[in-house]
Amino acid sequence: MNDLASSSSSGESSSDSEDAPEMVSHFDDLPTDDSDSEGEGEDGVHGGSSESDCGGSESSERNLPLADRIARAAGMGRKYTKEAEDRDFDGGKKRRVERRSRALTVASRRLREARMGNGDAGVDDQVHTIDESTEINKKSKKSKHKPTEMSSKRRDYFSRGRPDLNSAGLGVSVGAKKYKARDPRMVSLSGHLDADVFEKRFGFLDDIQDNEIDNLKMRVHAWKQTGKRGQKARKKLGITVGEGSLEDDREELTRLLQERAERKRARVVRAAKRSVKQKLREDVASGKRAAYYPKRSELRRMEVEAKFEEIRKRGGDDAVDKAIAKRRKKNVAKSHKLMPSHMI
Template identity: 30%
Template sequence: MSNINKGSLRRVPVENYSDDEDVYGDDGNMDEEFGEGQGEGPYDDEGSVDGSEYDEEEDDNDYDEESLKQDLANLPMGALAKANNALISKSQEKEQSSGNKAESIKSTTLQKLQEMMAAKCVKKERPARPERPAKRTNKHAPTEVSSKKAVGRKRDIVEVQAIKARDPRFESLSGHFNEEAYRKNYSFLNDYRKDEINMLKGTMKKIKDPEEKAKLEKTLTSMQSREQARKNQEHAREVIKEHNKSERAMVKEGKKPFFLKKTDQKKLVLYDKFSKLGDKTLQKVIERRRKKNTQKEKRLLPNR
């Protein structure tokens, strides 16, 4: 490898060097400062290694290293700075590309790990095993049950239909309730109640124990009040029945039907009741009702 002409090289200070100054020529070769023609540059073909002359290469290794060091020392500072910047930019690009690849690999691995952990956390639901039909030797034989399954102590061998409760008040099987027919059919009970009241009155006269006498007296008063309420209801029904009978006769004559309200029915029953009483009895009843109403009004007044 021929040495570069030392006289043709010159040092350029760093301050006078600019990036616009091209070290290489238009044809890709070194500038004239490095010399012209073959054998003048440091990368001449004469310095290439020939495969057939391997022994000569070993001898010239030391000489080539010394010549390369000397050529690099003679290079201008601007060319060395430009080459250094190019090497640094290439190394940075490589680092960035390698860093992006590493980040992408890291993110994919993290995503895979998260998916694996989520899959482990979720319990796998086992599909229900399909029930196999019971085996039979023939269609008339009983079904065979596996001996591996435990048999419950309580089991329905023959299914029994559940008995449904029936309320006769709301069932159509019992028919429509006729109150008038009911009273006529069970009218004998009224005679029994009257006999019981008379018996209680007779026993109260015989008993001397005050506690027993108080119990019988309480029972007697409740039975008498129920009997009196039944008589009042019977009287009200009779009064309303007579009024409806007269209204039907008036409708037949061509008049419009008139139906009483519940308040008017109560007034009609009271008028009929008081009209049958004498003067003294009527005064007593009115006085008793007045006292009852005053007591009711006092209870409704606020406490002071």
């Protein structure tokens, strides 16, 4: 009994000594991973080692600072792996573009090799990959000596080589003295316009206009007639149903009459100015007066006198009285417009 008690007490003391942690007095006495693995191999008990590891990790976490523990917890709770983090945020688009470019490069290289094997070396010079073409375009520098490029969408592109007067064998070099249409009435290259000479050369136009006025008067008269007489008159003039109207013929007749009256008035004014200038020349030539330039008011008075004299030559005294009465009536109407209404 004593032996059993002593043995049991010695076993309990040995177990207590084994469970109790050893006192570490030096840095070399600390346990290592190799020692733990060897101990697990010798004992063959896995549960105890795992419990000891968990306890050690918990104790180590307690000893870590708060910031390190938060960082470790965040790392353990991440959803994606490191490979997913290294992936681009564009959903793998960059990788697909790179794979496509590599595939195109390989395909173009194989095509070039196949053509070289078939002996089609001329076509091989024209085959370029997308990467090579982009690199050439980036590296190429525009030269100022290159000819200017022009789009075929411009109108000038299609006018190149167009036949014109310069290329018609007229002895004019291309690009010099190009033909330009011009209106002789708007430029002075044809000389000064002499209205008197123009009237003499194109006097037949007045006769044509007079015939048109007479024809329009007859048409207006035929439009005004009614019954069978009006039908016969319109038929005689060649007026059919739906061809013109009374209003149109009246407007055309009024326009031609105004043009003829204005032309006659301008002719009278030119004749009056011409007579005044001729009289001044004669006075200077005869010695009655020296050469001088009259004032505008004096020149206007002389032109009015010459105008009425010209009217007397063309229509007599009755035409002069008629022109004076018309002028007086016009001046009275003008003065009435300037006066207040209660004084008229």
